Amino acid sequence: MKKKIVEVTKVETIAQDTIEMTLAAPGITTGIQPGQFVHINVGSNSSHLLRRPISIADVDLMEQTVTIIFKVVGSGTAQLGQYKVGERLEVLLPCGTGYPIDSINMSKALLIGGGIGVPPLYYLGKKLADQGIEVISILGFQSSSNVFYESKFNQLGDCHVVTDDGTYGYKGYVTDVVDQLSLKYDYYFSCGPTGMLQAVTNKLAYQDGYISIEQRMGCGIGACYACVVPTNDGTNGFKKICKDGPVFRANEVVLR
Template sequence: MKKAEEMQIIKASEIARDTVEMVLRNRYISQHAAPGQFLHIHVEGHTLRRPISIADVNHEEETVTILFKIVGSGTRQLAANRPGMSINALGPNGNGFPVLAQPGKTVLLAGGGIGVPPLYYLGKTLKSNGVKLISILGFQSKVDIFYEKEFSQLGTTFIVTDDGSYGGKGFVTDVLDDTGLFELYYSCGPGPMLQAMTEKLKGKPGYISLEERMGCGVGTCLACVIPASNGDGYKKICKDGPVFHAGEVSL
């Protein structure tokens, strides 16, 4: 069982509509976090912790960056914390993205909304390994967009919005035919998006990361189970995931 860690807030700012970027300092978590893992964060006045993906890590400064959307009282309370304060977190939790691509290969990163953050640390890791990156980032509207510049520094980046207010109009899957060839894909976002991605890219090797409400966050309470696609029981998103091989679970 992982022990809770105190993480000092170094920076906190709203970088898009109701979207907060928070930089946290903790030596243990910063040295052990892998792309695709998450923190399970305690929020004052709330019983259940909030699972939030790790967006970036700086080993030298011993910091971890998270991004989250303000969607209720818990995330609103978390967003109210200011630099100099501390938060309590379990982590790093879950199984992250397997970093499989070899130097010179081309990989697609496809994220929707708050599913975008965990792909950034993955993209930085892949690029440092000599992998060529193509990214598709989907948002509701222009005011919801974040990290466009950061992903563009990693490789070719496409932006789509539901309402067409910025970039292409439509969904992440609408751009797949425009990306060119790639050997492997990684995707994170809402269930319907992942369902469409895995269907359209059937037969192509890939990994998906699931967003889910959780209870314990460590595989004990069974609040975040999902059926295995082979009919052999269930997978725990918090412990067996949140990353799964495309087709491993029934979406």
């Protein structure tokens, strides 16, 4: 992880309140693993003292750029969304632990994303596809206005979109589609709201998989203990989401 000044090279609204931003990050893109995140300083002086953790959606090794996607949900992300091409941001990059795909033997993977948990799964899917692994994706959104990256996931393999209100794709939850399609796969990889992750891990309790937890953070480097999660090994221990995660083996930690 390095503190870096990066330049904004692209800003685009891709869905309701959802912004895609590309950052020039020369010299550090080769070390980024799927599932890691960027910790961004969006304020100055006394404004927004805490950095914002944003998942990495894509990495272009040729162009030496990193793409992030975030939803405007408060003043911090609203301020981040106001940055223009050519402006600069101070970031910590890359942060956290990613999906350990190089140590997993599989031929077919299921990706399950919900809302702003979809972006990190895209770079994961690209890396899996590059390794010749068949990729199936289930992407959940609140409504049709929130859907993004469907075409990109379709380029990786079969992609199924679900909306809570049924205005696009399947109606219901991502776990409903798992049931309906009777999918076969070796491992699943999931990222999204805690409630969704709980439903996914309960539904797929007998499957091998990994989850990525969305969480507010303090320091982003494991020093402040602001983002701990209980372990599920009976030791009453804790894991730091920002350092030990955000990716964990399914059922390694207690979701709450």
